[in-house]
Amino acid sequence: MNHRxxxxxxxxxxxxxxxxxxxxxDVKGLYLxxxxxxxxxxxxATSTVNIxxxxxxxxxxxxxxxxxxxxxxxxATLLGGGQPIAAAMPAAxxxxxxxxxxxxxxxxxxxxxxxxxxxxxPNTHIALPVAVSLAKQLPAKLTLSSQLPELRGxxxxxxxxxxxxxxxxxxxxxxxxxxQAPNNFDTSFTEAYGTQQLTAIPVDAGKTxxxxxxxxxxxxxxxxxxxxxxxxxxxxxxAASEVALDITGQPKLSLSGxxxxxxATATAGKESSIPVVISNTGTAxxxxxxxSGNAPSxxxxxxxxxxxxxxxxxxxAQVQALITPPAKAIAGDYAAVLNASAHSETGSANFxxxxxxxxxxxxxxxxxxxxxxxxxxGAVARFGRR
Amino acid sequence: MRRExxxxxxxxxxxxxxxxxxxxxxxxxxxxxxxxxxxxxAVYAAITQVxxxxxxxxxxxxxxxxxARDPLPSFTAFLGxxxxxxxxxxxxxxxxxxxxxxxxxxxxxxxxxxxxxLFGKFLAGLATLSVSLIVLWLLTIGLGLIMLxxxxxxxxxxxxxxxxxxxxxYAGVWLALAMLASIVFRSAxxxxxxxxxxxxxITLIWPALSPAIVTAFVPSNDExxxxxAAQSLARLSPSVLYAEAVTAILHPATRTLGPVYISQLQGxxxxxxxxxxxxxxxxxxxxxxxxxxxxxxxVGGYVAFQRQEVRA
Numbered sequence: 292m293n294h295r296x297x298x299x300x301x302x303x304x305x306x307x308x309x310x311x312x313x314x315x316x317d318v319k320g321l322y323l324x325x326x327x328x329x330x331x332x333x334x335x336a337t338s339t340v341n342i343x344x345x346x347x348x349x350x351x352x353x354x355x356x357x358x359x360x361x362x363x364x365x366x367a368t369l370l371g372g373g374q375p376i377a378a379a380m381p382a383a384x385x386x387x388x389x390x391x392x393x394x395x396x397x398x399x400x401x402x403x404x405x406x407x408x409x410x411x412x413p414n415t416h417i418a419l420p421v422a423v424s425l426a427k428q429l430p431a432k433l434t435l436s437s438q439l440p441e442l443r444g445x446x447x448x449x450x451x452x453x454x455x456x457x458x459x460x461x462x463x464x465x466x467x468x469x470x471q472a473p474n475n476f477d478t479s480f481t482e483a484y485g486t487q488q489l490t491a492i493p494v495d496a497g498k499t500x501x502x503x504x505x506x507x508x509x510x511x512x513x514x515x516x517x518x519x520x521x522x523x524x525x526x527x528x529x530a531a532s533e534v535a536l537d538i539t540g541q542p543k544l545s546l547s548g549x550x551x552x553x554x555a556t557a558t559a560g561k562e563s564s565i566p567v568v569i570s571n572t573g574t575a576x577x578x579x580x581x582x583s584g585n586a587p588s589x590x591x592x593x594x595x596x597x598x599x600x601x602x603x604x605x606x607x608a609q610v611q612a613l614i615t616p617p618a619k620a621i622a623g624d625y626a627a628v629l630n631a632s633a634h635s636e637t638g639s640a641n642f643x644x645x646x647x648x649x650x651x652x653x654x655x656x657x658x659x660x661x662x663x664x665x666x667x668x669g670a671v672a673r674f675g676r677r
Numbered sequence: 678m679r680r681e682x683x684x685x686x687x688x689x690x691x692x693x694x695x696x697x698x699x700x701x702x703x704x705x706x707x708x709x710x711x712x713x714x715x716x717x718x719a720v721y722a723a724i725t726q727v728x729x730x731x732x733x734x735x736x737x738x739x740x741x742x743x744x745a746r747d748p749l750p751s752f753t754a755f756l757g758x759x760x761x762x763x764x765x766x767x768x769x770x771x772x773x774x775x776x777x778x779x780x781x782x783x784x785x786x787x788x789x790x791x792x793x794x795l796f797g798k799f800l801a802g803l804a805t806l807s808v809s810l811i812v813l814w815l816l817t818i819g820l821g822l823i824m825l826x827x828x829x830x831x832x833x834x835x836x837x838x839x840x841x842x843x844x845x846x847y848a849g850v851w852l853a854l855a856m857l858a859s860i861v862f863r864s865a866x867x868x869x870x871x872x873x874x875x876x877x878x879i880t881l882i883w884p885a886l887s888p889a890i891v892t893a894f895v896p897s898n899d900e901x902x903x904x905x906a907a908q909s910l911a912r913l914s915p916s917v918l919y920a921e922a923v924t925a926i927l928h929p930a931t932r933t934l935g936p937v938y939i940s941q942l943q944g945x946x947x948x949x950x951x952x953x954x955x956x957x958x959x960x961x962x963x964x965x966x967x968x969x970x971x972x973x974x975x976v977g978g979y980v981a982f983q984r985q986e987v988r989a
Contacts, residue, residue, distance in 0.1 A: 587944025617941075622955045623932040624946040643946060647955050656965035663972035670976050674983035675792055 318347045321354070321381070323410055323419035331424045335397035336527060340421055342389040342408060346381040353380045354410040354417075358391070362404050366394040369408070379410065393423060401425045432460035432528035433494075435521065443537040446574070450506040452534045453483060456523055458494040464525035467491045470504055471520040476536075477507040478519065494525075506536060514540035514574045540575025540604070544631045544638030549609070554643045560618030561649070562591075565642065569599065569631045570607040577602045577633040582610060585628040586644075589617035592627065602633075614644060622648045687789035691797025692804070699805040704766055712809050715759060716816040719752035724824045735950065738829035739836060739927045741821040752817060753923045756844055757916055758880065761851040763809065765872045767802045768855030770865035772982065777865065781987050795982050799856060799975055806848040814841050832929075835953050840926050843960070846967040847919040851876070853974035860982045880916040887911040904936050915970060918963040925960035933959060 324343040332338040344354065355378045361367045369376050370390040381387040391408060403424045410417045434457045442450045458464050468490060470478040480489045483501035494500045506519055515538055522531040547553065549566040557563040571577045580599040584592030595611045602608050612629055625646060630639040699705055726746040727737065734740060745751035772795075775781040784794060818837065822828065829837070854875070858868040887910035888903075895906050911917045921934045929950030951959070 588940055590944075619941060621933040621937060621941055621945075622951055622959060624949040625944045626946055627944065645952070647952075648958055650958070653958055653961050656961050659965050660968050660972070663969040663976075667972055667976045667979070670980050670983075671792055674980055675790070 320349055321346050321352065321410070321412070321415050321417055323408060323417045325419060325421065328419065329422035329424070331426050332393065332395050333427065334395055334399045334401075334425055336395055338393050338395070338423075340391040340393065342391055342419065342421075344379050344381050344387040344389060344410060346383055346385055348384055351380055351382050352412040352415060353378055354412040354415065356389070357409045357411070359407040359409060360405055360420075362399070364396040364399065365404075366392075367406055368392045368394075391421065395423075395425065399425055401427065433458060433464070433466065433523060433525060433530040435523050435530040435532045437521070437532050437534050440532070440534045441537060442534075443539065445539050445541040446508055446510055446512045447541065450508070450536050452504045452506070452519075452521075454502050454504060454521065454532065455499050456492070456494055456502065456530075457499045458496055458525075460496065460525075460528055463493060463495050464528065465491050465493050466500075466523045466525040468502060469522050469524070470506075471522075472506055473517050473519075475509040475512075476517070476519070477509075479505050481505065504534070508536060508538055512538055512574075514538055541573050542571050542575050542577035542602070542604070542633055542636050543573030544577055544580065544602075544633060544636050545570050545572055546629055546631050546638045546640040548640070548642065553640060554645065555614070556645045556647065557614050557616050559616050559620040559622075559646055559648050562613050562615040564595075564611040564613050567594075567610050567612045567629060567640075568607050569602065569610065569638065571602040571604055573636070574604055576604060577636060580608070580631050580633045582612075583630045583632070584612060584614070585630065586614065587625055587627070589620070590625075590627070591615040592629075599631075612642075616644070616646050620646050620648075622646055685790075685793055685796065687787070688793040688797050688800075691789060691794055692801045695798055695801030696804055699767060699801060705805070708763055708766070708809050711759065711763070712813045713816070715752075715755050716813050716820065718749055719755050720817050720820040720824070722746035722749040723752060724821065727825070735830075736833055736836075736929055737825070737827055738818075738821060738833045739929075741817060741825070742837070742840065743923075743927050753840075753920075753927065757920060760806075760810070760844060760848045761876050761880070761916075763806055764802070764848045764851035765855045765869065765876065767805060768852045769859055769869040769872055771798045771802065771856045771859045773859045773863050773865050773868055776863060776987075785987060791983060791987075792979070795856075795979055799852065802852045802856070803845070803849055806852065807845050810841060810844055810848065814844075832953050836926050836929070836956070839953075839957060840923060843919065843922050843926065843964055843967065846964065846971065847915060849971035850915045850967055850974065853971045853978065857974055857978035857981065860978045860985065879914045883914045884911045884917055901936065901938075908935065912963075912966065915967060918966045918970075922960040922963035922967070925956050925963070929953075929956055931956070931959060934963070 322345045324345055326341055328340075330338060330340055356369050356376065358367045358369065368391075370392055371379060371387065376389070379387045379389060391406075393406070403422055406421045406423060408419045408421060436455050436457075438453050438455070440452065442452065444450060456466055458466070468480045470480070472478045481487060481503045482489065482492075483503050489502065492500055492502060504519075504521060508517070517536045517538060519534050519536065520531065521534060522529060546567060546569055548555070549568055555563070555565040569580060569582075578601050580602060582594040582598060584594070586592045591614070593613045595613060599608045599610065614627065616625070623646060625644045627642045627644050628639055629642060630637060632638075720741060723741045723744040723746065726744045727740050742752045745754065772781070775784065785791065814837070818829070855868070855872050858872045859865065862868040862871060888907040891903055891907040891910060895903060897903060912921075925931045925934055930948050932945070932951065957964075
């Protein structure tokens, strides 16, 4: 234990007179300690070095604190309990925690600077040199990796990417999540196994967290390859990754009468044909489009032709719907639904069919009246007399 | 002795004379007052009811004719019994009146055939009735315009006009029947009584009696057959035909006048009005029935008159 202490004290370059006076069994005196007295920072960044002032079995003493060797343009501030301090007074066998905050200017030269923290009391004089190296590149504090960065689907599918965020910085971070997708794409982050949407997630030091990104493309999106940039930010650390959506086309069928007319007339018991236009407003060709009709019972609905082999995107095809109301249908309006379907895509339209009854009976009625008139003429001819 | 020349010689003279007789008679005064009072009562009742009840209706104007308000019947129901009364009133003494006044042989000694006399009397009666009905119709529409403040559409006017024609055809049936009675019975009182009795029977009793007759005489247990048979039997009454035709013409949503199977209504868009032509097609058998009935009744009267001894 003691050996270790001495080894650590030597390694940490704690130069204090009492350190050498301390015997192997009983450490006594005041020490300035730091876990990591040599740090690397980036120019333009702010770094904090933890320092402890430890009193080993000595009477409490007021120690004035100062910092020497601060390069020009740098700012070194001693903070205790969150505010700037100029003196410290640890109790016997107690530690006072001090932060050395370093604001390094952007134009600071690359190299190593030594900053010395001094604590001066009536009887004690302690110094702690802190070596500050400047480096352009720092090892990443956050990493973001995606397990399946490219997904394929159609405009109606939902794309879900799982990301792993790793926190390599020395402290717990609150990581903000952001995704940059093409216009009108909807993005949302959720927990890996949850539904709650997130904008930030806390990650413990040295730990990883999984988050899920769900991207919903707009229904009208064209087929193509769409990248989504994902970035995570926490304090001064950030990481980015890119995923992509590979959207395949989807046919979309719509049905209407010619010139958009959705009404038709039919005579009871007679076949009448309605011109129907089937359009593909989707992004992929519709293959093998089948046509069907839903009419009241007793009605016959067929199509000429019965199916269409292929409709290219933004093209349309015309068919004739042949509708035969039953002979006993009564006059008036009826609703009939005509459908076009290709695989999973369906388009339908509601037609209003006005049924008129056959004019046969009208002619028969006129004939009856004619017959009555004939009888009258016959009577006049037969019975006419002076 | 065979007739020489056209049967219609002298028709114009007889018709005009008969019309002028009708127009100046006391009966016409009574008819005129009936027309005015009926129009006022029916339209007033309909309009107060329409104002209270009807909201959005594309055929608001036709509701003038069909809306009833207790205790008054609707305009069409009024006409249903007023028209037979008017027709019988004008026709019950057409021929036997000439007999009793001993003017028939005098007329026939003029160069006028019997055919022309009967045709003329029928046409004059029909013309007089038409004048009354047209006046009544115009009065109703005019009052409706003033009191509703809504102008009728072209299709409404078309339907109202066909309604007028159907009403005239209905009047023709009863006029022909009354003239037949006036030919058959020498006494005007008997003719009037028989015609009125027949009217009461065929209008009030017959529609109620026909289902009973059907259940008694048709050996079938099928509900639909019985209903259809009863309806066919009831349609022997001109009043039933008239009521059905009026329903089809004035209620554009009427799709059929016979019984309907539920399967025939599947997929039907209910409440949607039929085009005017389709409505006429629905009512066409009834209209044909009315016209043919008046012609046949007239022919019956004609044959009876031709075979009659006129010198009394």
